[in-house]
Amino acid sequence: MSDSPLVSLPSTVMVAPSNLRPARPEVPSSKYYTLRYVLAAALAPGESRIVLPAQSDDSVALFRGCRALGAELRWEDEQERVLLIHGTGRPYQPGPVTINVGNAGAVARLLIGLGALLPEVTIVTDHPQSLGKRPNRELLEALTTLGVRCEGSGPEGWLPITMRGSGIHGGRVTVSGARSSQFLSALLFLSPLLPEGLEIDVVDGLKSQPLVRTTIEVLQEAGIQIEYDASLLHFRVPAGQHYQPCEYHIPGDYPSAAALLAAYAASNDPTSQLTLSRLRPGDEVGEYLFATFERMGADIQRHGDTIILRGGRRLRGFEIDGDPITDCIPVVVAAACFAEGESRIYNVESLHYKESDRINDLCAELNKAGCRLEPQRDAIIIHGRPEGIEGGVTVDGHNDHRLLMALAIAGLRSQRGLTLTGAEHIAKSYPHFFEELRRCGADVQPSRR
Structure with missing residues (x-):
């Protein structure tokens, strides 16, 4: 690829x-569902099929990021309408990793969350005046609470960002939802893989709630149990869970x-x-x-x-x-x-x-x-x-x-x-x-x- x-x-x-x-x-095809289904497949041990994934520059950045997490991706057909993903069960790379996320903001935020499981990862962009100026501070603060060593650029946590996750743990974390729901979605994808699970409290309100519900839907399809309230401000994800290989059809x-x-x-x-x-x-x-x-x-x-x-x-x-x-x-x-x-x-x-x-x-x-x-x-x-x-x-x-x-x-x-x-x-x-x-x-x- x-x-x-x-x-x-x-x-x-x-x-x-x-x-x-x-x-x-x-x-x-839907960017929202392609991003979430492909990540879920990359985190599941064994092979998953993604039927009609979105094809765009954002997709290229997503596929590159999943390979950096240890997944294998290949097309089943010459028309590139079915993507096969052999997942890792848990992100793994023995040495330092650099991931270029292009100009894909949602890809960047979700990979920041999952990259926190690696010994050392640096998230970069070749669009410094666009994605390079989008804030990630709230997500980095939450990951720091969970024991990740985070080094962002500037007071708002701009890219490039380097993280070292050898000390990561679960427990309880607070994240602001005032500027983006992507910070919460990143923590939700990460939480099943933490040894103690995770409880998340969202403060300052929550933007783009439909996309959080999309995240919940995809995680549940992938076999992840999530407890949450109707306001989408309190979540509990039990430990000891595993993403399951699936076949996903993108609308x-x-x-x-x-x-x-x-x-x-x-x-x-x-x-x-x-x-x-x-x-x-x-x-x-x-x-x-x-x-x-x-x-x-x-x-x-x-x-x-x-x-x-x-x-x-x-x-x-x-x-x-x-x-x-x-x-x-x-x-x-x-x-x-x-x-x-x-x-x-x-x-x-x-x-x-x-x-x-x-x-x-x-x-x-x-x-x-x-x-x-x-x-x-x-x-x-x-x-x-x-x-x-x-x-x-x-x-x-x-x-x-x-x-x-x-x-x-x-x-x-x-x-x-x-x-x-x-x-x-x-x-x-x-x-x-x-x-x-x-x-x-x-x-x-x-x-x-």
Whole structure:
């Protein structure tokens, strides 16, 4: 298996005003489930099968990290649709290990947790201005309580981080959930492998609770017993447990689907229609996302694992708590730019700590394109322009795949198009996004600027 990026992409693209045609694109597999199932398989003694894992730069970083923990990975088929993982039962490497996590924040946090079981591991990134500036302090403080010697960079625990886990033990630990749920998920993956088990108290609230429930679901499928309360603030994981080899089937990815749904919702062509399959019904993120598009007036329907959205409908302003769908917010904001009236998305302070500042950077670039947004500390206010925007400018993706998707949607509804810089960073989660837009009828071309 190669550690190289999956595709070579242009650094600049031009998104011209376009009508979208009826389409049935294939939704990428879920990043959330791929990360968790692959890690669970890497920790199980024996062989597991992962059917339709996500394929992206984040996946490359994940596979590299699992091999560094001692797991063996290989493709069962030439089409790379089934991944075989021979797990270790427990992370093991006899000497010091360095893991490059690329620009994958969730991969980094979960590997920081599991890497604490190794004698010495250093987590690094080749994206110092993006992932290299994301905080890990709360997780390092919790691991230090458990006897791990942690050396992060700066007061916020930036990468690179070196850990020495020879003295690690279980017991009881406190972790803040105010900035990211990934710190809690990292401790939950680690806890069954600690000799005394672990009790976890979450303080300062908990962001992105649906993703914690995804972690719990995956751990239970892997044979791990977890006790927790309804608030997701208190956990107990007994000692002496082992991950079990399994066959896992990865569903479609709702944040990727959200980008296509938002593009069609914003379309003013009543003949446009989008059909997306393999989107698991009952998924907490998916159901909240579906309800959000309904609230903004989109013509959206669900039939089992298939969602159909028809464009050309007059969207209306809305107000939502954005925390349950935090990774979908940039594209939802882009659609709201073309709704009638004002929209407000609140409880999204955690967006400041992503690959970019997804509040200030997103608002700055969309305003440059002709939209009207007000960034706030914990919210985004959008003044809709259903007539469309002027465009005709160059906007910066800030090395962030989610911003690039949002800016592309704005370009489709502009009069003069938008030039997007940093377009190669779309490969972090959805390498074929621009190609998929072209198949849907969009005029998207590489640009030499």
